[in-house]
Amino acid sequence: MPVFGVVIPYYQRRAGVLAAALNSVARQDVGVPVTVVIVDDASPIAAETEVEKVEFPGNFSVQIIRQENAGPGAARNRGIDALAAADYIAFLDSDDSWAPYHLGSALTAFENGFDYYTAETEEAGSGFRYLANFFKEGLPLKPAGFASWAGELMEPIINFTVAGPFSTSSTFVVRNDVIGTTRFDKALRTAGEDGLFRTMLAAKSPRTLVSSRVDALLGEGVNIFSEGDWGSREATMRAIYFLRSRLLMRPVVESFPVAKAKVEQAVRSARVELCRSAIANLRRGDFPLSQFFQICRADPLLLFSVTGALSAARRGRRS
Structure with missing residues (x-):
């Protein structure tokens, strides 16, 4: 019997957020074994207190892994490593939820020969x-004969993972043997790591099924991608981090025009977005200078973009 693994990275400051996500997992309409691994990334609200609020069916098991904030x-990555015995791996952010039919x-999809499954995603509210x-x-x-709500992607999936939110972190499920030794780049702390990971998987050309139904609802808990205001x-x-992730994609997509x-x-x-953010940030006195120099070394053309943006900003102030 196949086994599903569910990976949930967890960091929340408000009680009840993870419990809501876990309730959506517990309502999944599958009778196969499901192992849920919650990686508590030094969350202010402990994962144990949230798990206690949820009643799981008998075919579900839950494991909590605690780590220093990373x-x-x-x-x-810790979750993937803990699920080496699982056949399929699904990911869920701790403030999102699934429709009951997601797994x-x-x-x-997997029973019909597909390697990668994804679906429509909706923002809550x-x-x-x-x-x-x-x-x-x-x-x-291409319409799937076995499911009126889904179709087979007829172009390489990598053409879509590199641009636009084709398959969010809470929406895709993949065969574990497709993941293999591929892991998230943990150096990309707050942006870009998920898109890079999916692109590395996509480079393996998995057969992909896409559902038109909404499988994932994105919530409003702690999202480190959006913390910190403009500037x-x-x-x-x-x-x-986002620019670095796209630079890291270059060798991955080399054979996909x-x-x-x-x-x-x-x-x-x-580059343009980083220039705009850097100029705004310089005025506040907390600019990450060493990290900026590092990305400039990785992408020398960035310096030209910054110089041009600063010149344009000075011209704008004079006018």
């Missing part, structure tokens, strides 16, 4: 849907 990438849909909004012209899907050190570090072109476009956009 970021979501490192936490997900069941993924199991249907706003109703904003990712696939519908970021891929307005539609994805190249803050945190915002600049996110921009640095469409993805390669999209990565270069993403690098250019990331």
Whole structure:
């Protein structure tokens, strides 16, 4: 009988957030064994107090791993390592939730020869849907005869993981043998690590099933990707991490022309965003100078972008 593994990196400051996510896991319509691994990344609200609020079916088991705060990438890696015996791995952020059919849909995909399953994602409260909004012209899907709600992706999945939120961290499920030794880059503390990980998996050309149904609802708990307002050190570090993640994608997409072109476009956009953030951050006196120099060494063209942005800013002030 196949075994699902669920990896949940956990860091929250408000009680009840993780319990809500776990309740959605406990409601999954699968009768196969499911092992849930929660990696408590030194969360202010302990994972144990949240797990106690949830009643799981008999085919579920829960494991809590505690670690010093190391970021979501490192936490997900600990979870993957703990699930070496699982056949399929699903990821869920601790403030998100699943529709009851999420794992069941993924199991249907795997039973029909697919390696990677993903679906529509919706933001809680706003109703904003990712696939519908970021891929307005539609994805190249071939209808799946076994599921009216899904289709097989007919272009390399890597063409979509490198640009736009095609498959969020809480929406995709993958065969464990596709993951293999691939891991999240734990140095990318607050941005880019998830997109890079999915792109590394996509480079293995997994057969992909995409569901049009909303499988994941994104919540509003602690999201380190959005903490720190515009012009803050945190915002600049996110921009640095994001640019670095796209630079790291370059060798991964080398043999995929469409993805390669999209990565270069993403690098250019990331440079502009980092320049804007850096200029705003410089005025506040908490600029991450050493980290900025490191990314400049990795991407020398960034210096030209910064110089141009500073010149434009000075011209704007004079005018």
